[in-house]
Amino acid sequence: MVIIMENVVEVFDDLFVVTQDMRPGWYCSVFVVFGEKSIGIVDTGYENTPRDYVFPLLKAKGRSPDEVDLIVNTHRDGDHIRGNDVFKENTGALIVAHSLAAEAIPSMDKTMEDGDVLRLGDRQFKVIHTPGHRPGAVCLLDEDHKVMITGDSVCGEREDLIRMDKGIYIESLKKLLELDVDVMIMSHPFKPAGKNILRGEEIGEMILASIGVAERLSQ
Numbered sequence: 001m002v003i004i005m006e007n008v009v010e011v012f013d014d015l016f017v018v019t020q021d022m023r024p025g026w027y028c029s030v031f032v033v034f035g036e037k038s039i040g041i042v043d044t045g046y047e048n049t050p051r052d053y054v055f056p057l058l059k060a061k062g063r064s065p066d067e068v069d070l071i072v073n074t075h076r077d078g079d080h081i082r083g084n085d086v087f088k089e090n091t092g093a094l095i096v097a098h099s100l101a102a103e104a105i106p107s108m109d110k111t112m113e114d115g116d117v118l119r120l121g122d123r124q125f126k127v128i129h130t131p132g133h134r135p136g137a138v139c140l141l142d143e144d145h146k147v148m149i150t151g152d153s154v155c156g157e158r159e160d161l162i163r164m165d166k167g168i169y170i171e172s173l174k175k176l177l178e179l180d181v182d183v184m185i186m187s188h189p190f191k192p193a194g195k196n197i198l199r200g201e202e203i204g205e206m207i208l209a210s211i212g213v214a215e216r217l218s219q
């Protein structure tokens with residue numbers, strides 16, 4: 001894991017996480033996947049995120065916003081979609097979100113469903129529908145490299161973010177526990193992990209801790 005710019009972490013040579021502080025100790029994330037001929041983005045942060053955080057990374061890598069062809073929103077919340085319009089103005093990218101989030105994301109172009117496979121850069125990501133935080137929340141799983149982006153679908157001790165029925169949330173997390181994942185990347189530094197890039201055993205521990213929080217709440 002290499003830090004090339006402040007607020008940018010290189011997880012793999014083609015997969016970068018850009019973080020933007022929201023308040024002390026808390027940030028949101030944009031995921032950038034560099035392919036040979038195209039660039040994929042997951043979540044877009046706030047209105048200023050593309051210009052202040054993402055485009056400088058593209059420039060540092062000798063790439064251009066024109067090359068962004070696909071943007072995925074993991075769910076409908078502002079810190080994940082408010083940069084959509086600026087990306088639209090500066091790229092020809094298609095913006096994709098789950099059908100249950102479509103109404104809340106006017107800038108979206110196309111819906112996705114559980115099981116769909118999306119190409120971001122040169123990687124393939126399978127869409128895993130994980131309602132619980134939001135009805136239209138998804139995780140993205142790169143099965144070839146065992147990497148999963150979870151957005152806010154695994155939200156640890158943030159009880160306030162389990163906005164749906166606790167049983168639905170627990171069901172979604174149990175589905176994630178079955179997957180073969182080496183690297184899990186969340187949008188925020190949810191506790192108890194306290195960081196957003198998890199590896200190996202940290203992954204199961206975080207998902208189990210999140211299930212535990214929801215189970216306590218539903219008692």
Ligand SMILES: [Zn+2]
Pocket residue numbers: 028077079080152187188
């Ligand atoms: Zn969020």
